[in-house]
Amino acid sequence: MTATVRPDWVDDELFPFESRFISINGHTVHYVDEGSGPILLFLHGNPTWSFDYSQVIQSLRHEFRCVAVDYPGFGLSVAASGYRYLPAEHAQVIGSFVKELALREITLVAHDWGGPIGLATVQRHPQAFDRLVLTNTWAWPVGTPLVQIMSHAMGSAIGRLLIRQLNLFVDVMVPLGHRLTKPTDEQMSHYQKALDTPARREASAVFPREITASRRFLTDVEAGLTGIAALPTLIIWGDSDFAFGSSELRRWEQTFADHQTVIVKGAGHFVPSDAPEQFAAAIRNWNAQH
Numbered sequence: 001m002t003a004t005v006r007p008d009w010v011d012d013e014l015f016p017f018e019s020r021f022i023s024i025n026g027h028t029v030h031y032v033d034e035g036s037g038p039i040l041l042f043l044h045g046n047p048t049w050s051f052d053y054s055q056v057i058q059s060l061r062h063e064f065r066c067v068a069v070d071y072p073g074f075g076l077s078v079a080a081s082g083y084r085y086l087p088a089e090h091a092q093v094i095g096s097f098v099k100e101l102a103l104r105e106i107t108l109v110a111h112d113w114g115g116p117i118g119l120a121t122v123q124r125h126p127q128a129f130d131r132l133v134l135t136n137t138w139a140w141p142v143g144t145p146l147v148q149i150m151s152h153a154m155g156s157a158i159g160r161l162l163i164r165q166l167n168l169f170v171d172v173m174v175p176l177g178h179r180l181t182k183p184t185d186e187q188m189s190h191y192q193k194a195l196d197t198p199a200r201r202e203a204s205a206v207f208p209r210e211i212t213a214s215r216r217f218l219t220d221v222e223a224g225l226t227g228i229a230a231l232p233t234l235i236i237w238g239d240s241d242f243a244f245g246s247s248e249l250r251r252w253e254q255t256f257a258d259h260q261t262v263i264v265k266g267a268g269h270f271v272p273s274d275a276p277e278q279f280a281a282a283i284r285n286w287n288a289q290h
Helices: 050-060 087-100 113-125 144-156 157-166 170-178 185-194 202-213 217-230 246-255 275-287
Strands: 022-026 027-034 039-043 065-069 108-110 127-136 233-238 259-264
Touching: 022 087, 027 050, 027 087, 039 113, 050 065, 050 127, 050 185, 050 275, 065 233, 087 113, 087 217, 108 113, 113 127, 113 217, 127 246, 127 275, 144 157, 144 202, 157 202, 170 185, 170 202, 233 246, 233 275, 246 259, 259 275
Parallel strands: 039 065, 039 108, 108 127, 127 233, 233 259
Antiparallel strands: 022 027, 027 065
């Protein structure tokens, strides 16, 4: 992938945005910046990129300024040499990104790993953030047995090898995480081609291990939640997620007193792309009330 050049495989109809690139700490970071109005900062999880929010951004860009960024090593972003793709490092990059673009009065929209990465950024730059939208995510050391088992299995040497060599996380997890819709071949291609070589898949291969290995980072984010607990928060929750369920939802509701919860019935893990119309409507309706 050539830095600062949008690859030909990106479909202008599926991803109808201008691709922008910025240099941050030696990384070439790709992002989209569409529309005007209240700022929504979209952070993705694993093994996705800003493409996961494409349909949501198309729906909301007439009312909001939609900024979606790819972490180094994901999507169209290119990591600097020596980058380890750790969640703590991604949080530093996102913090620098917010400062470089001089973003203010931001609503964080965070899914999966975007939760702890984004909330760490909010805690370090509280003056820049006003509100939160959280969807099927977490921000504390994981205690769920199933997720711990998955972390150890997929984060093992064999698991990482399978991810790097076979693009296993994309080919298995993306379809598994959609319950209301089935990703088309063209949509799957955009996840596969973003991680089209073993070297490009290293970023995706690191994340499963870090669910348990980044305990200190997650403990720090958890400890910082009390400092941001007054922020108005919208929780959009797919109730057919293989990774996060009612216990994580209850914890979010207990953490943020000023919250509104929207349950997306039947939605899987990747709620923004599994139920984009409901996702966008939830944000639009919530914004009208605040």
